Amino acid sequence: MPPCRIALERRSTSNSRNPPRFSGAFALTIFDKVFNRDRSEGPLVLSTHEAFAAVAITAIAADGNVTDEEANRTALSLATLAAFRNQHLDEMGRVLDRVADLVQQRGASEVLKAVKATLSQGQAESAYFLAADLTLADGSFGVGERQFLQNLKDTLGIADAMALKIVEVVVIKNRS
Template sequence: MSILNKIFKGADEGRISLSTPEAFAAIAVSAISADGYMRDEERDRIVVLLSELPLFQGYSQQRLTNLLEKLFELLSVKGTYSLLAIAREFLPAELQEPAFVVVSDLLLVDGVLSAKEREFLTHLWQMLDVPADRASQIFEQKVEEYNLRTPQKK
């Protein structure tokens, strides 16, 4: 093996590659860790939401659980925003808006949207190129679904 092959092989070993389902799930995993806490409601809801998507249709409960555990381990090594950036690289354009919908749901499932979660959501819609008006519409729908109130402007 030439010296260049050794150098480039070493550089590639640290590179993370995700399948489309892994990328989608990684964005969801990043979201539920955005505030630094992982509530039971969020962990339960992520399994339900992902298992309902056509993207995960061939996944058994065990396979989905294994995928999520793998992503939680990657999250602990890389951190929330690094995992999000990696996932974004492998997420096709047609799944950007659905990812935002899932994240909006996950962030509201516990009935509280912390400042860190709000910051994460803003970062996400910009990263995913979801138009602001569409992102707002999606979020408002989720707020209504969970029967939550948004602060009124005076």
């Protein structure tokens, strides 16, 4: 999976109601290096925020290409989840950056296994909805994206009937 680093920034400092915009930059700040422990080895434990961010990042990278539009849509989609309801945009950006590092260091498969260990079944279904929405939103649904959703369904333990319902709702949501 190609590296996927997302840095979140505000469009305007005067109005925090503006939707977030990603810069696509891939640099850690000095504070991230100081305050984030090295998680490249040992058991991987994610917070709920990190688990949802991991699903989002791996979903938008499933086709091997991350566009600015996909990165922006990721932040907007995460912001609508109950888990991120009171999250400041700057903190969301830091979570996305940390998770992008983890995916790059540990691989999507290992990170998604940690997602399964973190989320309840209901949260896993919400995460699957998030992934389906992000992969289907651009109107194209290639082999890589299909395989990703199948693997994610299996990894998260989503029942076939539930996965079908979720994808049907996402298709309806994204109709033009």
